Amino acid sequence: MQVRFINFERTKLPEEILKHNVEEKKKYFADVCLEVEKCDAEVQAEGVYNQRLQNLAITLDKVRYVMKCVFGDPKKAPPPLERLRPEAVISLLWKGDGSLVEELIQCITPHVMDESLMHDLKTSIQAHDPSGFEDTRGALQRSLIWLRDEVRNLPCTYKCRNDAAADLIHLFAHTKCFFRIRGYKSVTSPPLYISPLDLGPKYADKVGSRSHEYSKTYGENYCLGQLIFWHIQTYADPDSSLARAGRGCLSLPDIGSFYAKVQKPSRQRVYGPRTLKFMLSRMEKQPQRPWPKDRIWTFTSSPKVLGTPMVDAVLNKAPLDKEMVHWLKNRPPIFQAMWDR
Incomplete structure (x- = not known):
């Protein structure tokens, strides 16, 4: 795929450079x-x-080295990403430990004073379990759409943005492909001894006259990060940049983004028309760019699963799901805080 991109870019780039230079x-x-x-x-x-x-060749060499250290034979290394089966997606989103639904219930419960309301919601969630259906993917989407509407009907406060959580559930409902990150074992390279002469006269006085030992540790997700950032060779630890670069475009926000601790002061959770418009613009026009940190969304620092509607669009070589976008653009607002814009 990278080679096809490089060759395609080669045919288009001269014209773009000429236009810019002129x-x-x-x-x-x-x-x-x-x-x-x-x-x-x-x-x-x-x-x-x-x-x-050159960057592609360097990337392949780095990845091959790490895979050889971990597996002996690089050909025996499993892919760094594993596409989840429908049953695993149900566990991830609906009924597994730490699932989306479980985290949602944990976030909502402190904000709901009516215990019977939460009891009814939990009972209804169990009744809408998508497991056991022949069309697993369709059953899960229907259950998530139902949950979206139920969450939208719950009352909102400035600490409890159920409206924003419902929009996120909507995005999960329209995400078809999820991938689990396969973390390889961390490895440390054999030591490399560097003498002051290797560094040149500029640094010789600073490091002293003796040789220094240097080893590099390759983290669990180094190979995945290196493959994604193959075009940038200045990242010493590309896996550390993976979470930052994937916010929103590779992994969706945490459901806890929209809920604050009840007893603690917190920042205002702004989720008005401007935020929604920004999100839709980023999804439609700049799907490869990460979502900013200064908005309502928060993301896990080390995501274990990747999957967004934007990734689906790339895999299917198609635009974003029109039904998903239409609903987000036309659903009526249910809560307007005074700082929402």
């Missing part, structure tokens, strides 16, 4: 020679092409 130079020069600019654009595009190939 626009920039016209700001400062009256005459611009198109033939010269075309040649420059071709040279720049060729440089990018060669850099891409």
Whole structure:
């Protein structure tokens, strides 16, 4: 896939570089020679092409090294991502330990004074268990849509944004593919001895005259991070950047984002029309970009499962689910805090 992208980029990049360079130079020069600019654009595009190939080769070499250290034979290494079967998705979202529904109940309970209301909700959730149906995926989606509507009907406060939680459940309901991250065993490379001469005269005085031992530890998700960031070789630990880069686009927010501790002061949970509009714009126009930290959403620092409607769109080579987007754009607001905009 990366090679196809590199070759595709090579065919399109000269034209884009030419367009950009001409626009920039016209700001400062009256005459611009198109033939010269075309040649420059071709040279720049060729440089990018060669850099891409080099980065890809380096990535494959790094991943092969780690897999060899862990498994002996890199060919015996399982893929770093495992697509979940429908039964596993039900456990993840509906009935397993730490599932989406379990966390939702834990978040809602402190904010609901009516115990009978929570009892009825839990009973109804059990009654809508999607397990055992032939169409497992369809049954799970129907159950999540039902839960979405039930949560929307619960009262909201500035510490309890059931309206936002319902929107998140809606996103989960329209996510078809989930992947579990297979963490490989962490490995540490054999020590490398570096002398002051290796560093050059600039650092020789700082490190002293003796050699220094250096080893690198490759974390459980190093290979996955390296494969995702294959085009960037400046990340020493790409796995540490994986969680930050995947917020929203690779993994959906925590359901606890929308609920505060009852007895503790907390920041206002802003989820008005502007936040919803931003979310939809990011999903439709910039699906590859992470969601920002300064909004209502929070994300786990080490996600174990990946899956979003945006990933589905890429896998299916199709636009976002129109039904999902239509509902988000047209569902009536049920709560408006004074700081929501």
